[in-house]
Amino acid sequence: MVRILLAEDDEIMRISVSDRLKQFDWQVDEVENGLDGVKMLEKNDYHLVISDIRMPGMDGLKLLAKIKEHSSETAIIIMTAYGSVNDALDCLRKGASDYILKPFDMDDLIIRCNRLLDFQRVKDQVAILKENCRIGERTLIGNAPVMQQIYSIIDQAAPTNATILITGESGTGKELAARAIHKASLRSDKAFISINCAAIPDGLMESELFGHERGAFTGADKRRKGKFELADNGTLLLDELGDLPGPLQAKLLRVLQEGEFTRVGGSKTIRVDVRVLACTAKDLQKEVDEGRFRQDLLFRLKVIPITMPPLRDHKEDINDLCAHFLKEFRSPYDTPFSLSKEALTCLSSYSFPGNARELHNLMERASVLSSGPVIYPEDLPTELCALNCTADIGFNLAENMAVAEIACLKKALNYCSGNKTKTADLLGISRKNLWEKLKNYTVE
């Protein structure tokens, strides 16, 4: 609901403006002077402040400075008499959004209010769309049966408001799954906010989640909304939830059950409508057994549990994952990066303790180190290929020389993006000679 603070010392003017604003179902708080206005700002958040310039106690200019201290997002319309236009211009320079000359037509004021409120909505929407575009770019890849099962749970659970607990080893795509759930949910056009519970110092976590009032602690010079308020009507992802400090687990449980909380240093109960998703690589039941995690919170979180499979359980997806990751890296050659069959064989016999994230990093490394657009085993870490790819050909000189020649041909072809004339030049042999060697060795 739109919330407006109206500061005007002239009672008749105040009542008539307020009555008109209320016709639009906007919630209007009225004050007679700037000092009372500041008190209201300390208690509430406003989309818009409409203030007279000349008021007893504290005038509109000083009130404007206080509004800016409290919230940079609140729009401000200054009402001014013809004689104080210069003061109004001063207000515009100091951050007011608009001014209106008294006496004014009420329709004119409403048009200005709507314009500012629309602008705020568009700004919020742009932020959400920007985030959603980022979500769209990052999708889960993989068609293996274990991944199909994940997609089917996501499809079923996404349109509900159920809390979902996503577990799995590090790098298995838990965060991607959470984004996919938001994207497929009825809240997809609303905010997706995420917080990494392991990355924020314990002392700051409460304020990050629930926000704080001005003066709640040293350095809290402005009221600040927490992630729960920012995610209102949308989705909040609590990443690495297993690291949430004990005292906050109780507060989180209350929000999950009652949808309400108070900001740090505040007494007002704030209600939100937030869908909560949680990710963790920890075994939360073990954390409960060892007294580090609340059993009741775990029950509440895992209304729908999803376990992301490790990459070693869906190795058939490695090729698609590589193709997907390689698209991210700009090839300096004529053709985009691709994976050779030999490199795929190497990767397929590796166990990937770091899961898809490790594969992503291997592809990034290979894209930097490879001598051409095709990734070969030589472009992967030696320990990874040495283990899996080098067949033992003993000491036969001819066989060893053939292996070296094939490797050199491949490297040169790769460097020249497959162009045979350039490759022959690079190798210092004729095109015919190159063609014969490629035919003999059946190098592609």
Ligand SMILES: Nc1ncnc2c1ncn2[C@@H]1O[C@H](COP(=O)(O)OP(=O)(O)OP(=O)(O)O)[C@@H](O)[C@H]1O
């Ligand atoms: N199935 C997948 N499809 C595409 N990319 C994936 C997939 N799984 C993981 N990734 C990639 O691996 C990286 C890690 O993914 P993500 O952050 O979602 O994993 P996580 O399980 O949340 O990891 P952590 O527990 O360490 O936070 C990202 O670059 C992500 O794009």
